[in-house]
Amino acid sequence: MSDVSPSSTHNLRADGSRLWATIHETARFGGTPKGGINRLTLSAEDGRVRDWFRDACEAAGLTVSVDALGTQYALRAGKDMSLPPIAFGSHLDTQPTGGKFDGVLGVLAGLEVMRSLNDAGIETRAPLLLVNWTNEEGSRFAPAMMASAAYAGEFTTDEILAKRDVAGTTVAEALDTIGYRGGEAVGERAIGAFVELHIEQGPILEAEGKTIGVVEGGQGIAWFDGSVEGFESHAGTTPMPRRRDALLGLSEFALAAERIALAHGPSAVATIGEATIQAPSRNVVPGRVAFTMDTRDPRSETLTAMEEELRAAAREIGERRRLSIVLERIWRKEPVPFDPKVVAAVDAAAEGLGLSRRRIISGAGHDACNLAAKVPAAMIFVPCKDGVSHNESESSTEGDCAAGADVLLQTILRLAN
Template sequence: MTLKINEARFLSYMAKSSSIGATENNGLNRLTLTEVDKEMRDLYIELLKEAKLEVRIDDFGNIYGRREGKIKNAPVIAFGSHLDTQPCGGRFDGILGVIAGLEVMQTLNDHEIITDYPLELINFTNEEGARFNPPMLGSGGITGNLTKDFIYDVKDSDHVRFEDALTAIGYKGQEANRLKEAKSFVELHIEQGPILDNENIDIGIVQGIQGLTRVNVKVKGVTNHAGGARMKDRKDALLAAAYMMIAANKMTEEIEGLRVTVGKIDNFPNVINVIPGLVEFVIDMRHDRDEVRHQAVQLIEERLYELATEHNVSCEVHRGWEYNMVPFDPSVIQKIREAVNDLNYSAMDLYSGPGHDAKYMSTYTPTAMIFVKSVDGVSHNENEWTEDEDLIKGANVLLNTVLGLAQK
């Protein structure tokens, strides 16, 4: 049986969310644990109750909406995402997964369906990490990837502690209310990349989250006068760094699927008529396969030292933050695939570049993700956009995936 959501009701829920913390340019500014976050949470809880769900709040402020199943005391099928946003965020990042989850519950009510396993919809606290860094504190806490002491002591830029902010908006719940035992977790999210939009494909069946290595590079030359030093005598750190960045970028032509970014650079002394003597930058390298990424990192490291010699400077290279690819669960992926096929939507397998709550959840229970198009791949930006028809398709896939997972 292929069930479909109530489109008008779902879009009206999305519109309600879009009005809380709205910015002038159609985006949202709903930083975690602020007054606007509280306003959204209060409304959300009303909607959960309207959907006849049993509401709980845990000690990280994660909000659960539970719907009983036929099997008593069984592990739950969990799904959800986050309602917090970046300061200049969009209307869809995270929000889609939570609001579509609410609509899934209402659709089941409409059709008087009782699933075999119980269902729990989760809104995770502080996925974005924009106010309290690092991100994904709510999912990190309940999965044991981060300790409660660590999370409670994280401070925002005004030195406000996470725990105090949580208490201030009245959302510090009980540890006993945390997710207890899950059979699986599924998260619907916008892609935050351009692949589905460019290929005009409805649904991304997410295979995992890409691994990442940050290569920190320090290039040392000699600071000198722009007029005095002859070209052949110079030790120009910035020029050498430029060649290094081009070399890193060129590697993507040889290694299929490699993503290389230099987004941050410090140039010293950064003065118009002074040859730069010191440059520091970071190369962010990502790939779906860990062994390919490791190989690419090794190759670029060798190339950086060669280029330093060629350009008469010295360099220090060391690896910074690094994590391996997080593979999603084949059985949950299979349920998503079946739902997509039943609904006759087009789909492709892909990997997520950004991290998500699903990354931590995958360490706790079998997990996978569903992606829908982001127009032009834009996200973390007020111009983030997904068309209604794609939001609806995503919600329908979530609905049928949950139904498949919840069947004994």
């Protein structure tokens, strides 16, 4: 490998065609008839794609190791091996009816970065580390993103190893079954910075015609369990003014939550994703409805303000309709600000490539959000069709994937040199 000056790497691009081919090559592991992927974490299919990934990394001259939670690390030597490696990657597991890009793009674009650097004969100053995090999706084992959370110290390795899927299988057993319980201690490997390329999983970039999202952080999230308690009564014999209809209470509250989120726009969101009438019957006025609510915003104070306004709305609606509306916050995750220097490197990389871009906040959780608690981190988003993700119809263009890989490559070069 030659010693290259930064200027000679400015025009370096990833091989977009090779990346596209690799994405489709690995899509056969768990591929579905509808063009998606069913590759639950630590399943046999996940084992097969991990084997493929290890072989591909080794063929690219990388040194692959596995930690005690199955996370794969592929190291490319740098000129100064005393420096912590610049890391990048994402996850190869999918939802049960997932698409071909969620997570996969970040890992395979990382592989493409390694291959392109090899092709160009470039050796970076800091070593490079490509990571495939175990169980980002959380579909089989909860919580989601558990390996990166353990890396960041949020859980112990033993806590995670003991988690069970619905069949009662533990993470430890699942790792052993596919031969991916590695020897490396979780969280002990030094990382100088972490960059994750991912599809946006939202509609903003596509709607604004932007190619690159320079991700500044992850939203804060508050989750609630709620219920509306009224009185079950006969749909034929109970006059409208005498009813205590729990569904109508929920309806007013859902519309109030929408108004509150809109008033805190543009980033604030509030969603009632689950609502279940107790003992529903065609001719019975609903007496009780249980629901869940998800609120998010990039600012901690907005999350707090929304919660106060939601509670006030619940009180007002409950009193007026003679209902009891209960809202219990079961989880709150503070907003994650990404590292300004890593964000700036992503921004400069996109600018240097002449790509249209916008600053953006990640609405979804990602491994990079967990990593940010421990190492400087940031993310790169590319558009996905109609903002659809966690769906077999998830789609991204070859050009956008290539642009994302280019930005990843240029960001890595900036951080590692």
